[in-house]
Amino acid sequence: MKPQLAMVIDSAKCMDCKGCMVACKVANEVPGGHFRNWIKVKEVAEPRPGRGRQGHFQPGACMHCDKPMCVDACPTGATFKDPKDGTVKIDRALCIGCGNCIPACPYGARYRHPVLKVADKCDYCPERRERGLLPACVDTCPTKARVFGDIADPDSEAARLLAANQGRIARVVRADSDTKPNMFYLADTAPADWPHKASITPPMLALTKWALPGVSALIGLAAAGVAAMAARRFLIERDGGGSGHGPGHGTEKEG
Amino acid sequence: MSDPMNSARQGFDPGRRNFLKAAGLLGAGAAASPRVLRALAPAEAQAASVRGEESSVFSACDMCFNRCGLIARVRGGRVTKLDPNPLFTKSRGMLCARGQAGVAQLYDSDRLKTPLLRQGARGEGKWKRISWDEAIALLSAKLEEIGKKYTRCGMLFSAGADMQSAFVNRFAEVYGSFNVTSHESLCLISGNRAFLDTFGEVPFADVLNSRYVIMAGANRFEALVTPDSMDMVEAMKGGAKLVVLDPRFTKTAAMADEWWPIRPGTDMAFMLALCNVIINEKLYDERWVAEKTFGLPELHEHVSAYTPEWAAQETGIPGPEIARIARELAAAAPASLVYPGRRTSDYENSTQIRRSFAIVNALLGNWDKPGGLLAARQVGVKPVPADAPWYDDNPETRVDAHLVPLMFEEEGSFVLTREAVITGEPYPVKGWFVYKTNPMQTAPDRTRTLEMVKAMEFVCVVDIQMSDTAWMADLVLPAPSYLERKDPCQALQGSSACACVVTREPAVPAMFESRPVFDVLKEVAGRLDLAEHFDFTIEEYRAKQLAALNGAADVLARDGVYYNPSKVYGIYDNMGYKTKSAKIELYNQRYITAGLDPLPVYAPPKSPPKEIADSAFRMVVGRSALVTQSSSTNNALLHELVPTNTLWMHPAAAARLGLKDGEMVRVKSPVGEGTQKLHVTAHIREDTVYTETGFGALSKGLSRINGNGLCIAAVLEGKYDSVTGNAAMHETFVSVTKAGGAA
Amino acid sequence: MKRFERHTRLDIAIHWGNAALWLLLMLTGLGLIKAEYNPLGGWYPALLRAMFGGGGGLLLAHEILGGLWILCLLLYLGQNPRGAAFFLRQVFAVDLARDVLWMVKKMVLMTLGPKPLKMIGLSTDLPPQGFYNMGQKAFAQAAVAGGFGLALTGLIMVWSQIGLGAESTWLVSWAILLHWIFAGLTFAGLLVHVYMAAVNPEERPGFRSMFTGWVPEDYAEHHHALWHAEVREQLPDERGIVPQRLGDRE
Incomplete structure (x- = not known):
């Protein structure tokens, strides 16, 4: 199994303190008005006296999907799934900030960095991991609701938690935009209805659907034309054209 | 349960342990560990930081009272990130949103930068920048003058929950004033009283x-x-x-x-x-x-x-x-x-x-x-007592004494002290030294607090930001934040988790012209002939605190926390309780002598005054995990998540009053009023409204919360607990009307 | 034999400068298209990106080259506005009947030979052409329009990285699509142009003129009869070349 960094989240432990959000903001210098992670709230609008568990808080962030639509939407490959650790990465140097990837994520995990002018999102804090630290949100979580690790490594806490909860693992997936997220929730997480339909922008759709084949066809046609001309000139008319004056020339001369 | 001592000893590398446990990336972790370990050595920390490498400094959070152990990551002389100290079991190795936002407090543009002397009227916001020499001279002269004119008890000292507040109390003691209030009489002393009077301790x-x-x-x-x-x-x-x-x-x-x-x-x-x-x-x-x-x-x-x-x-x-x-x-x-x-x-x-x-x-x-x-478990941190001089001319006791039967002598009652200052009875209190506490925001009935301030001849506030109380002061002195300070040790108990000691090392040098309150008081003590009571450095003070804990200083330097593996359960197994009967007092005999009910007698809560009964609500106040009253609401990172406070009202009540969600409403009580946004929600009872503390600041030095939202102190009545003098902040009925509409 | 000036030294310089930059832009640009959409497949962008120390380096190189190219064209326009105006006038002046017929016949003759024309009863004679023949015009038109489009969309993409806000990403998104299309169109034209001008032996004198600046009279007469008719009476200069003398044609 290929390495896959992932989060296994026991959302029942989350008390919506937002420690993860601020930790991430500081660790990654996320600009004002934007966040790389979130806590979704599902609360009963009219709670009933005597009832329990009438609210649930669900931490999340980029889910480093197996079928990331954001990667499909990127024209340059600045956004890509890194086979080395399974994370979806953004090459800031290659990203031109076209924004195509942003609506492509059903989880709204991406935003366009207003200063750097590139797409930005959770990257599981590689600078921290290099130093032997956990991602900022995981490290700071008061109840350790977020568990991080390589789920392909059976010795990781994340993999163990997954294994121990076989059959009761949930993923927040919208049926028409299933990107196979690598964010696993222990059963009964909520809310579940918040992802939006993943959409590819019209220009990107046009690029893949008809500009790509269309332009290729045109180039093919031009190439075929050149090939036909070359074939005619150098193969068929080789004998008659020794002087370097082909029939075209000749007819012109006549005209 | 794991032995905290053992885990502290193993945890030589704060970052690594937790990570290895979770991530399973053993290779990466092992490779990183020597570097992290090196970076933790204090001697190398400074040098590493100058080289642009990251260094790590142990400290304890100051964004609320919990004192969570933390590691400040410093690069290029700047604190870039605060991480929880994973060895700190009291917090279960966490930092909350406020803890994480500590960096924004350190680098807040709203920080106080120089000593400021009031120029115009109180609250007018006209300040003159003065030098520290002038400030110290003025503070010393005023302390001298007020002591002479009104006795030493003419000075009131109020310090918030800070690791240097003990120095303020020490100064008050040696200066000779009994009048010391803390934030606690605006918070927790009723509960402490009740449990102390039942079990003999809190x-x-x-x-x-x-x-x-x-x-x-x-x-x-x-x-x-x-x-x-x-x-x-x-x-x-x-x-x-x-x-x-x-x-x-x-x-x-x-x-x-x-x-x-x-x-x-x-x-x-x-x-x-x-x-x-x-x-x-x-x-x-x-x-x-x-x-x-x-x-x-x-x-x-x-x-x-x-x-x-x-x-x-x-x-x-x-x-x-x-x-x-x-x-x-x-x-x-x-x-x-x-x-x-x-x-x-x-x-x-x-x-x-x-x-x-x-x-x-x-x-x-x-x-x-x-x-x-x-x-309470044994921690072993020793108090460092002062040998306070005796002042013959001083009154017998605190200015707020004998007004309620069971006040805590050392905490006093802010609300009762305030009344005494305003009336001048039983004796005049004309000077006020405030350190990192903000009664203008936290004490109910702000109008009365303003009257109290106006009754003062001299008010000095030491804080990191221009709090509403500082805004009304005569002299405002800039203090460094917790990340710039070397602090004394503090003993903490984390329920069954631990009994521990934390301290603070400066992650970066004090910014601007800020100076720790210890330095200020030490210098003033020197001018007032009280130098002998402050003849120590923070290091020496710490050494006295840790005298009974062998090796604790080294453990603190290595782990950022020291644990005392003292007994957790069964402490009273062979011991009587610290009560009159030496038993747990269901029935409290002392209460009879104090004229109190020995058993709690139920009295139904008061109803709103008849004339406003139709539109009156009991106001309750509280906070989220992002708010520590007014000390955190102006923090840029937290402000983004909590930009203002709203008034929670049940939809049925809002419908009855014709009020709509999101509109501005006027909230009015017998003592004051304010405006804020209405949040219509079924998450509150129909007879109650709620708002969050820490907004509606008067101070223009708090750019994000100045005039933003409702200040609870503006509308809450100055009622108090009849036993302890603790503020009573849920006893106010407010009426709510459309802001700007006919009231 | 009389020699006729077809290109000034500046024209020659800009042509080859343009050609070189186009080549580099094409090579680097192709490397910026990710594997899934790349007409050459994954190896090409992988190779290019490795050469430039990553996609970011390649992108930067492409952008610098693009900037250089735009700068060169602007300099040329500033240096030789009359030449540029002449070029554009010549290129976009199309005599529908004559030029389209030339184009169709030429294309058939070059690829299929004279038989199809004869079969449908058309002569293999080509209508006379001016300074540029219709083939050259068509490519030049594509190059001008494509170049303008590429420059504009390229600038939008650069602007995206330095100035545009999130609300304007739709513009960038469309710019990517159009950049792609313009690049494809110009490349298709370029294929034909390179064959016709550089490979096809009949055009050798024309190809040579892109180095020397002049064509011999028989070539001018045979390939650009209308132009030849216009300039043949003029006197050569001291080098024995009849100058373009753009001013005279205005």
Whole structure:
């Protein structure tokens, strides 16, 4: 199994303190008005006296999907799934900030960095991991609701938690935009209805659907034309054209 | 349970341990560890930082009172990130949103930068920048002058919950003033009084090991207390049951197993009914109660009328449900508890309300046992007493003495002191030294606090930002934030998690012209001929504190926290209780001599005045996990998440008043008014409104919260607990109208 | 034999400068298209990106080259506005009947030979052409329009990285699509142009003129009869070359 960094989240432990959000903001210098992670709230609008568990808080962030639509939407490959650790990465140097990837994520995990002018999102804090630290949100979580690790490594806490909860693992997936997220929730997480339909922008759709084949066809046609001309000139008319004056020339001369 | 000493010794590398456990990336972790380890050595830290490499400095958070152990990551002379110290078990190795936002406090453009002297009228905001020499000279001269004119007790000293506040109290002591108030009489002293007068000390709740917890008047999943908040979640994962009584549907209520929107001010009725059921149905451990408690027969008789059916009328919680909860609670005993709570500055009879909480716990027999209420553990940090001089001309006692029967001498009562300052009785108090506390925002009835300030001849505020109190001062001195300070040691108990010591090393040098209050007081002491009482450095002070803890200083330097592996449970096994009867006092004999009810007598909460009954609501206040009153609301990172405070109102009430969600409303009480945005929600009772603390600042030095939202101090009446003098902040009825519309 | 000036030294310089930059832009640009959409497949972008130390380096190189190219064209326009105006006038002046017929016949003759024309009863004679023949015009038109489009969309993409806000990403998104299309169109034209001008032996004198600046009279007469008719009476200069003398044609 290929390495896959992932989060296994026991959302029942989350008390919506937002420690993860601020930790991430500081660790990654996320600009004002934007966040790389979130806590979704599902609360009963009219709670009933005597009832329990009438609210649930669900931490999340980029889910480093197996079928990331954001990667499909990127024209340059600045956004890509890194086979080395399974994370979806953004090459800031290659990203031109076209924004195509942003609506492509059903989880709204991406935003366009207003200063750097590139797409930005959770990257599981590689600078921290290099130093032997956990991602900022995981490290700071008061109840350790977020568990991080390589789920392909059976010795990781994340993999163990997954294994121990076989059959009761949930993923927040919208049926028409299933990107196979690598964010696993222990059963009964909520809310579940918040992802939006993943959409590819019209220009990107046009690029893949008809500009790509269309332009290729045109180039093919031009190439075929050149090939036909070359074939005619150098193969068929080789004998008659020794002087370097082909029939075209000749007819012109006549005209 | 793991041995904290052992884990502290193993945890030489704060970052690595936790990571390895979770990530399973052993290779990466092992490769990084020597570098992290090196970076932790204090001697190399500074040099590394200059080279642009990262260094790590241990400190303790100051964004609220919990003091979570942290590691400041410093690069290029700047604090780039604060990480929780994973060895710090009291916080369960966490930093909350406020803790993480500490960096924004350090680098806030709203920081006080130089000493400032008031120029115009109070609150006008005209300041003159002065030098520290001038500031120290002025402060010294004023202390001298007021001492001479009004006796030394003419100076009032108020220090917030800060690791250098002990120096302010020490200074007050050697200067010769009895008049010291802290934030505690605006917060927790009613609850402390109640439990102290029942068990002989203020307990910790062993939430982690409890199987059944009733939480009333506490919102632990928002108003975080370490380790209780995290431990409650952990206990619930293990099957513990949480029952929340709150007029508001808080996050704690949302996650609870049961939420009951209790009528505000009726918690005592609920608790007395629990006692009624537990005693009548003999659900308590008879032998234990007979052996350990005092006054069961009196209690039995006292609660006989307080049936669940009766309590249902008061609380709005059905009688059979109350009886069921009593039975469930008792069945889980002794690993069950009524959570004592922290902020008990809510009603005029808060001490007696909390006494009823304490008495239920006593009946559960949970004292000193796993899952129950815990006694204070030995930490071993020694106090550093001052040999204060005697001043013959001083009055006999505090200015607020004898007004309530059981005030805490060392904490006083801010509300009562305020009245004494305004009236000048029993004697004049004309000078005020304030350190990192903000009564203009936190004490109910701001108008009265303003009158108090106006009655003062000299007010000096030392703070990191221009708080509303600083805004009204004569002299404002800039203090460094916690990340720039070397602080004394502090002893902490984290319930059953630990008894520990933390301290602070500066992550970066003090910014601007800021100076620690210790330095300021030391210099002033020198000018007032009190130098001998401040003839030590912070290091020397720490050494005195740690004298009894061999090797603690080294452990602190290595781990950022020192644990004392002292006894957790059964501390009182061979010991009497620190009460008059040497037993747990269900019935308090001292209360009779103090003229108080020896058993809590229920009085229904007051109704709103008749003339405004139709549009009046009881106002309750509180906070989320992102707010520590006015000290955090101006923080740029937190402000983004909590940009203002809103008034919560039930949709039926809003419909009745013709008010719409999101519109600005005027909130008016007998003492003041303010405007804020209305939040229409069924998450609150129809007879109650709620707002968050810490907004509506007068100070223009708090750019994000100046004039933003409602200041609770502006509308809450200055009522107080009749036993302790603690503020009573849920006793105010407000009327709510459209802002700008006909009032 | 009389020699006729077809290109000034500046024209020659800009042509080859343009050609070189186009080549580099094409090579680097192709490397910026990710594997999934790359007509050459994954190896090409992988190779290019490795050569430039990553996609970011390649992108930067492409942008610098693009900037250089735009700068060169602007400099040329500033240096030789009359030449540029002449070029554009010549290129976009199309005599529908004559030029389209030339184009169709030429294309058939070059690829299929004279038979198809004869079969449908058309002569293999080509209508006379001016300074540029219709083939050259068509490519030049594509090059001008494509170049303008590429420059504009390229600038939008650069602007995206330095100035545009999130609300304007739709513009960038469309710019990517159009950049792609323009690049494809110009590349298709370029294929034909390179064959016709550089490979096809009949055009050798024309190809040579892109180095020397002049064509011999018989070539001018045969390939650009209308132009030849216009300039043949003019006197050569001291080098023996009849100058373009753009001013005279205005």
